[in-house]
Amino acid sequence: xxxxxxxxxxxxxxxxxxxxxxxxxxxxxxxxxxxxxxxxxxxxxxxxxxxxxxxxxxxxxxxxxxxxxxxxxxxxxxxxxxxxxxxxxxxxxxxxxxxxxxxxxxxxxxxxxxxxxxxxxxxxxxxxxxxxxxxxxxxxxxxxxxxxxxxxxxxxxxxxxxxxxxxxxxxxxxxxxxxxxxxxxxxxxxxxxxxxxxxxxxxxxxxxxxxxxxxxxxxxxxxxxxxxxxxxxxxxxxxxxxxxxxxxxxxxxxxxxxxxxxxxxxxxxxxxxxxxxxxxxxxxxxxxxxxxxxxxxxxxxxxxxxxxxxxxxxxxxxxxxxxxxxxxxxxxxxxxxxxxxxxx
Numbered sequence: 001x002x003x004x005x006x007x008x009x010x011x012x013x014x015x016x017x018x019x020x021x022x023x024x025x026x027x028x029x030x031x032x033x034x035x036x037x038x039x040x041x042x043x044x045x046x047x048x049x050x051x052x053x054x055x056x057x058x059x060x061x062x063x064x065x066x067x068x069x070x071x072x073x074x075x076x077x078x079x080x081x082x083x084x085x086x087x088x089x090x091x092x093x094x095x096x097x098x099x100x101x102x103x104x105x106x107x108x109x110x111x112x113x114x115x116x117x118x119x120x121x122x123x124x125x126x127x128x129x130x131x132x133x134x135x136x137x138x139x140x141x142x143x144x145x146x147x148x149x150x151x152x153x154x155x156x157x158x159x160x161x162x163x164x165x166x167x168x169x170x171x172x173x174x175x176x177x178x179x180x181x182x183x184x185x186x187x188x189x190x191x192x193x194x195x196x197x198x199x200x201x202x203x204x205x206x207x208x209x210x211x212x213x214x215x216x217x218x219x220x221x222x223x224x225x226x227x228x229x230x231x232x233x234x235x236x237x238x239x240x241x242x243x244x245x246x247x248x249x250x251x252x253x254x255x256x257x258x259x260x261x262x263x264x265x266x267x268x269x270x271x272x273x274x275x276x277x278x279x280x281x282x283x284x285x286x287x288x289x290x291x292x293x294x295x296x297x298x299x300x301x302x303x304x305x306x307x308x309x310x311x312x313x314x315x316x317x318x319x320x321x322x323x324x325x326x327x328x329x330x331x332x333x334x335x336x337x338x339x340x341x342x343x344x
Contacts, residue, residue, distance in 0.1 A: 078274020
């Protein structure tokens with residue numbers, strides 16, 4: 001296994017049963033860092049204390065062009081927080097989470113303490129935990145297999161009781177076509193934005209790169225040779241039409257097109273979106289369903305309102321996902337636990 005993929009080799013057999021709470025928290029973080037993040041920037045930091053853990057946003061890994069408000073950055077951190085909570089519950093620790101515990105400190109996203117040390121994980125807890133190592137972002141075409149109604153309902157039910165976040169599947173064929181057109185327009189607009197292209201190029205790496213973050217070419221289906229030229233291609237050539245055509249085919253071949261929305265559009269809702277997103281992705285992985293993101297219309301300001309009108313919502317769309325059954329794909333790199341932890 002390449003050095004930048006060793007994080008995926010974590011095993012429940014490594015749990016420090018007789019270790020300190022601080023050592024246990026460090027172990028839980030090993031699962032937290034396997035969460036997805038925009039451009040695989042992994043924009044999180046964990047501050048571990050003797051009896052608690054703080055989740056902080058790492059703004060040094062922000063994407064100021066594509067994500068000027070750090071909305072997607074905080075969503076990514078929310079996904080990591082879900083993995084942390086899932087791991088805690090699986091090993092018998094009931095978490096007590098305080099969101100944004102320090103007023104006016106939007107870097108400190110959550111403080112996690114232990115509410116009980118004799119928590120008995122239920123079947124859902126076990127399912128979520130076993131799915132962490134199965135989950136992958138799959139940017140390749142999906143099979144034609146239809147996702148049945150029962151499975152759809154299982155995914156929707158993940159957020160049914162969540163007053164902060166809603167997950168909706170787009171069933172109407174005409175709406176799917178209109179959303180596809182928005183994605184194409186957004187692809188072309190982003191490809192014409194040189195700042196966007198330079199930012200993206202910084203996070204796309206050749207397959208044989210030892211980088212522990214960013215997106216290797218193989219995640220897009222590139223061979224080794226082509227992947228070496230991908231950063232130059234993104235940063236210097238007009239790829240909008242190519243990407244628009246590719247995304248149209250991806251949407252057309254995806255059994256499910258869905259989006260997530262919130263009633264408010266503040267950091268708390270972004271964090272909760274990330275937490276709900278990861279629960280959906282873990283449930284999907286358990287069902288053999290993969291996902292990837294088509295957030296482009298939400299990243300281009302003039303298209304954001306058009307998307308809202310299109311799906312007829314007064315709320316704030318946060319994510320657009322395509323989901324379906326696909327071939328197993330390789331994991332993407334992760335930073336070492338030591339790189340994302342501060343021990344106090």
